[in-house]
Amino acid sequence: MPGYLTKQEDIAITGAADLIIRSLLDKQQFSDPEGAAEALGISSAAWPLFGLLWPSGAQLAxxxxxxxxxxxxxxxxxxxxLALASLVCHRRGVDVTASDCHPLASAFLLENVRLNRMSPLKYRTGQWGADLTDTCADVQGRFDLIMGSDVLYERDAxxxxxxxxxxxxxxxxxIWIVDPNRGNRSAFSKQMAALRFDVVEERLDHPALADVPAYKGRxxxxxRAPAVA
Structure with a gap:
């Protein structure tokens, strides 16, 4: 990946074979010679976040x-x-589509699919920002399960x-969302309730264990609740 330092790790997934994952070396990786970040309104601090391994992503996987x-x-x-959960599903034979708005996400996914010797995994550009006229032009159709981790990171009035x-x-x-107690959960659940979605919450808290760091989240x-006749 020109302009970036990366690392490669074996990631243990409970109940599944380890995944070989190439990720950005750290949060300091930023290269934008063609102005993609500026065009999307993504700051240099936020730009590398897609390419790091996050605890909530591991929880979902x-x-x-x-x-x-x-x-x-x-x-x-x-x-x-980095689509850990999608890679786990894909290896199990699930019809899964990974989506993200970051311009580099597809390249990292392609490389991680190759490193794990998997068949091609479907990817679509996906974004739901409030200022967009078409919130997710590349994602089409309806799905039986929609999943995400740490996606409630900002207010979405x-x-x-x-x-x-x-x-x-x-x-x-x-719809499965792993949330590390960001603080926007209550408002999001109210928005979902207005669309007839009931929610069940499960705490995922656990202390640090050997090589596994502590985690707090849900x-x-x-x-969707049945329609009222």
């Missing part, structure tokens, strides 16, 4: 490794970053994310 397979279901990961999920969730779909599982 662990859950997807043990989730029962369902024949014929379509799965979408939003804000995938217009409900852009909730509306995007509503458009792309099949009628009986589940798995939020949303499902």
């Amino acid at each position: 662990h859950r997807m490794a043990s989730r029962p397979l369902r024949s014929g279901e379509r799965v979408l990961e939003i804000g995938c970053g 217009r409900g852009s994310l909730a509306n995007f999920l509503d458009r792309h969730a099949a009628e009986s779909a589940q 798995l939020l599982v949303y499902q």
